[in-house]
Amino acid sequence: MALLEVKNLEKDFKEVKAVDDISFKVQKGEIFGLLGPNGAGKSTTISIISTLLKPTKGDIKYKGESIVKNSKLIQPKLGVVPQEIALYPELSGYENLKFWGHAYNIRGKKLKKRIEDVSEIIGVKERLKDKISKYSGGMKRRINIGAALLHEPELLIMDEPTVGIDPQSRNHILETVNKLNEKGTTVIYTSHYMEEVEAICTRINIMDKGKIIASGTKDELIEIINGNKKINLKFDKVSQSLIKDLESIEYISKLDVSENEIIISSNNGENIFKDITEVVTASDSSLISIDINKPNLEAVFLHLTGRALRD
Amino acid sequence: MKVRDVVYKDLKLIFSDKKALVIMILMPIILSSILSMALSGSFTDYSIKKSIDIAIVKEYDKNKELKKFKNNLSNGIFSKNMSNEDINNMTTKVKDFNIENIFFNEFLDNKEIKEIINYKVLKRSDAINKLKNKELTAIVILPKDFIFDMHTNILTPFRNKVDIKVIGDPDESIKSKIVESVMKGFSQQISTLVIGKNVFIETALNEGIGYEVFNDIETIISDMTSNIKSNNINLDYEKINGKKSISSFSYYAVAMATMFILFAAGYGSRTLLEEKENITYQRMVISGTRKFKILAGKYFTIFTLALIQIITMVIFSSILLKANWGSFPLVMLISLCVVFAIAGLGILIAVITYKIGNYKVANVFESAIIQVMALLGGSFIPVEVMPEFIQKLGSFTINGLALKSYIKVMMGYGINEIFSSLLTLLIIGVIFIIISVTLLKREERWKYVKYNKVKTYETA
Structure with missing residues (x-):
């Protein structure tokens, strides 16, 4: 049985259909990614899973029971990291964590221990006494995550947790997600940063305009565009014989030739690089540079929608 | 989550807000000192x-x-x-x-x-x-x-x-x-x-x-x-x-205390919408905290804050201004009744502000209504010098009722003479609480989510 099952979920905001008949399952122990541009319906979907919104249609089952009918089933087991810094800036990190611990009825020694553990995990132990308003963006994000971890949730929902922070803090957060997952926490991770989703998610839903437009593992998604690779070669000059030899390679689907540059499109990743190297070495043209663009989720999204993820 | 957790957190926030502290605690002390000294001559009349x-x-x-x-x-x-x-x-x-x-x-x-x-x-x-x-x-x-x-x-x-x-x-x-x-x-x-x-x-x-x-x-x-x-x-x-002699110090200690507790209601009236805008309200709801618990937290925050204001004023005016507040049990009884009503007023404005989604009502309350209530209730000048219809209007204000009761106790009256005012305060408080809970209940179908970076509201 899936830990979470979303069935035919719809959500209307007056004229706008924010979520349009989506279904998916989240298995226990996985990091499930929701990828899509702003306005794709990710936040609305997780707001419904968080019991903050009621769906217009459809159902969500947690361990087989409807949380739309009974939100209390999931609330104690759920940790939510909102996109915004949902903290009290004028209280210290410690006071914030203490308050959110109380929100889940953790008190006394147990709470003290949990605050210690969580601050260790998120790497803010040294700054706990400082007011949140004195923290950097990355530090605030870490406390924002920590507040959702105090009650050791079974399912952790993270809504764009790395928006607007420095690379160091971003890496720390991604590492934290991986560590939590290793300890058994199931994670739903939403982002419009394709690199993050690619790096940590075991399965991914790509959403656009309220719908799921593709779903699967990273490799399964890339397979949608047939493993299309682009290899960019630059020469001192491009000879006709070189073009002819390259065209003879079996897996090359397209060659774009300019004055001293050739862009090769290929749908096979196994031997193509070896074959190209042999042809180029044997030619009378001198190779200046080689650039291989591997297909990624950005390309998949572009392929499916005709738009870039960050558009 | 327990109601006391919300109260404790809110009070911590208030006490970390220097501006709020100046307005709510220091200002009444300063103003009562200035006014009572400036107007002490006209107060021989009170005795x-x-x-x-x-x-x-x-x-x-x-x-x-x-x-x-x-x-x-x-x-x-x-x-x-x-x-x-x-x-x-x-x-x-x-x-x-x-x-x-x-x-x-x-x-x-x-x-x-x-x-x-x-x-x-x-x-x-x-x-x-x-x-x-x-x-x-x-x-x-x-x-x-x-x-x-x-x-x-x-x-x-x-x-x-x-x-x-x-x-x-x-x-x-x-x-x-x-x-x-x-x-x-x-x-x-x-x-x-x-x-x-x-x-x-x-x-x-x-x-x-x-x-x-x-x-x-x-x-x-x-x-x-x-x-x-x-x-x-x-x-x-x-x-x-x-009747006992009432000095200008005593009068203005009461007048300022009853006026500035209205600011406690004003301060509290913003916190519900602030929580919503900071997403901390949603975070509490996600944790399984009932909305009425959050509202009760806001109620007791205003209650405690107003009580702190009054106690501070009583202590300050008794020690430094030599104001005589009269029977301590009666002063406490009046204080409890008035903060009960003030907290009711505070959460009513809080729920309206939350429901409307902007601070216009809270702003109007703080910048205009409090001043009008203070004038009608006798916080600036004794109501006795005002026309009769204004006196009647003043007797419907929370601060007016409180001021009247405190003054009577200062003059040596007993519980019988202040009973009707206290009962009115309690009734006002109960009415405000009932309206607030009803409005919030109706609001339960309204939810908030950030969608497309635009705040969107839904009616289910």
Whole structure:
């Protein structure tokens, strides 16, 4: 049985259909990614899973029971990291964590221990006494995550947790997600940063305009565009014989030739690089540079929608 | 989550907000000190250290009006069906009934009244001149037909309106008010007597006793009059004995405390929407905290904050300004009742602000409504100097009710005299709480989510 099952979920905001008949399952122990541009319906979907919104249609089952009918089933087991810094800036990190611990009825020694553990995990132990308003963006994000971890949730929902922070803090957060997952926490991770989703998610839903437009593992998604690779070669000059030899390679689907540059499109990743190297070495043209663009989720999204993820 | 967790957190936030602390704790202390020092001269009026000099102006002609009454008794509608013997009996009783004696000798010359009011009978023009020259505090005018109307009211089943007019010195407004209230007390007691007598006559006539009833009316009136006169005097006696001198320091300590607790309501009224905008409200809801628990948290935050304000003011004004707040248990009782109502008002504005989704209502409350309430309730100047309709409006304000109660306790009144004000405060509080909970319940179908970076609201 899936830990979470979303069935035919719809959500209307007056004229706008924010979520349009989506279904998916989240298995226990996985990091499930929701990828899509702003306005794709990710936040609305997780707001419904968080019991903050009621769906217009459809159902969500947690361990087989409807949380739309009974939100209390999931609330104690759920940790939510909102996109915004949902903290009290004028209280210290410690006071914030203490308050959110109380929100889940953790008190006394147990709470003290949990605050210690969580601050260790998120790497803010040294700054706990400082007011949140004195923290950097990355530090605030870490406390924002920590507040959702105090009650050791079974399912952790993270809504764009790395928006607007420095690379160091971003890496720390991604590492934290991986560590939590290793300890058994199931994670739903939403982002419009394709690199993050690619790096940590075991399965991914790509959403656009309220719908799921593709779903699967990273490799399964890339397979949608047939493993299309682009290899960019630059020469001192491009000879006709070189073009002819390259065209003879079996897996090359397209060659774009300019004055001293050739862009090769290929749908096979196994031997193509070896074959190209042999042809180029044997030619009378001198190779200046080689650039291989591997297909990624950005390309998949572009392929499916005709738009870039960050558009 | 427990309600106390929300309260504890909110109070921590408030005490970390220096601006809020200055407005709510420091400002009332500073303002009460400044105002009480600046206006201390005008506050001698609040004490009844010296007796009040008044003039009584008789605008009636006693003999003429008695004659007129006797004529009416013999020839009017009232005596149409009476026998000559009954009419003679009634006429004899007229001689025995002396309203002037009751008013002057038994009422104004009563020992307790005499302690505070000195009177002289003067002509109207002389009295007005003396009032202008500040030789008198007030003039009491017994109007034309006073004797005729009082006899008609007391000795017949008819009722004529009698207006005893009080002209006061505007510079001695509180003393004038005292004279006015003493006269009102007299009028009210006479009215009670008249009503009682009329009920007696009507009942007797209905029982078929006929005009013989008037044979016993002398005894009945005599009994009633002495009873009511003593009641009347006793009533005033208590009031006058209870009054103590109130200094400007005491007055403004109360006035500022009752005004600035309104700012606690104003401060609290913003916090619900602030939580919503910071997503901490949603985070609490996701954790399984019921909305009504959050609301209760906000209620008790305002409650505690207002109580802290009052206690601070009591301590400060008692120690440094030497203000005398009166009975401590009564002060605490008033404080609890007023913060109960204030917290109710605070959450009502909080829910409205939350529901509307902007701070306009809270801003209007803080910038305009509090000032109006403060003025009406007597926080700037005592309500006694304001027109009567403003005084009436003021008696519906939370701060006005609280100020009135505190002042009474300062003057030495007991629980009975403040009971109605306290009950009104509790009723106001209950009404505000019920409206707030109802509005929030209706709101339960409204949810918030950030969608496309635009705040979107839904109606389910």
